[in-house]
Amino acid sequence: MFRVVLAELRKLRRPTLVLGTLGAALFFAALVTSFLFLLIDSADGNGDRGRTIGREVLTLASGSVTGFSSVGGLLGLIALCVFAAQTAQEYTYGTLRNLLVRQSGRLRILGGKLIANVIFAKIMVLISAAVSIGISIALAPGAKVTTELWFTSAGWSAIIHTIINVVIAVIGYGIFGMALGLLLRSPISSISVGVLWMLIIENLLGAVKESALDWLPGSQLNTIAIGGSETISYTHAMQVGGAYVIGISIIAAVLFSRRDVAN
């Protein structure tokens, strides 16, 4: 397993992938965090879907990571794309047969691939968190937000909890991407289906029947990233989201371990 992780990391560290992924992650982290402070007095709101997050929220101990927790879903989508592409490309390039000849334990290949991608995603999350918090510190004075509580012990605890929640959500998204990559065996198809479902279909279903969001996977993962919401509790999101992730992981693992590698 350890050798599989190292081999996967060799593939993941190529500059175009690292810079492309980090570029997208940092762009969204900077954008969402900047809007939070720059549009604090806007009548159209400064949060997602026109929500207003006022100074009273941003001055709390968790204020430094309010922006970062909002970007968790987008980081998750980036992870979904990376995990899906890294898995499905083994089929489109025909490289899976090389991997299986060198390491015939298919579940070891899958496990190693997952661990390497999780390491990659964690690095992406940590750098995005640092950038988002840095932007928050820089923009807080201009937005007349006091930062006194941000780096108290409660503030540090909020930072750590938020990062952990975003990492859990991002890994959940990534596992969905990986499973789609294994099921569809094409990077374009798996990314399209994943993004379409998470960004559009779930929102449409939620618009038709709001209570549906309580049970949809993307909604649960977003809720985990922000540490729970008014409508979905953190525990509920962890239980339902976890069940989805475990379910799709089992299906993908069984298919991968039994399916003939004919391309």
Place this chain on the structure above:
Amino acid sequence: MSTMAISVRDLSKKYGDRMAVSHINFDVPLGAVCGFVGPNGSGKTTTMRMLLGLISHTGGSGQVLDASIDEPEKYLSQVGAMIEGPAFYPALTGAENLKVLATLGGFPIERVQTLLDQVGLGDRAKSKYKTYSLGMKQRLGIAAALLPNPKLLMLDEPTNGLDPEGIQEVRALLRSLADNGTTVFVSSHLLSELEIISDYLVMLRKGEVVFAGKIEELLLAQQNVLIVKGQNPGDLEKILGIATSMGHSATIRNGEVHVQADADWAATLNRAAFDAGITLAQLTPQLPNLEETFFEMTGDK
């Protein structure tokens, strides 16, 4: 310890109602170079995939290096393989691609440059795979197959895309590997190449083995052939008729009649053609070769 590198008994693979490989039996002795031939779709790649554990078999059994093909983890660390052409990550360099596989297999990373030099890619090691020509990709595939310093090397069409010099180099490489004890199991459409380097041959047709054994036994069992051409191309059918009416098997191939007969029967055929008003432009005896034998046995013209 068996003396066979590969041994299959009644090995079969069925896709739905179609038998891709049907009850095949053959052995490849340790240290031999064994050619694996057959027309397209005859089941060569499917057989190789089964031997490498990439696809499951639906019947029979197989042994590779004394281990069952149901447990590929027991032998794959000693097997090098390139099937269905080279497959690598386009955005990585040739060296990085090999390092990924070396890391995965637990082989020394230092071996990568040695192998790249061995296959003539030493100076392009840092170029991205997507910039490689077909021949270079093929060489990288061979280098990847050699990574484990294999006891058994399985190559599917290793000379595809190589220039004549490259083909000669691969031939020499395979021969030297065999001389050092590596068993080579190689499929190729270049039958003349296989004839030069192979000791053994397995021939498939429509998923079934039509010959498995020493190549010299196959050639000895074949009759000599006379290659006949008429001055008038329209006479081919008549020549075929004359030959068959005189009890010799004959076929038309590439604008020539191939008659199974010894060289001393040429004069009889020439006389019969002359009597029938046909002037022969060519009447050449040909010793049995693998290509002729292949066409005879697989019915592939």
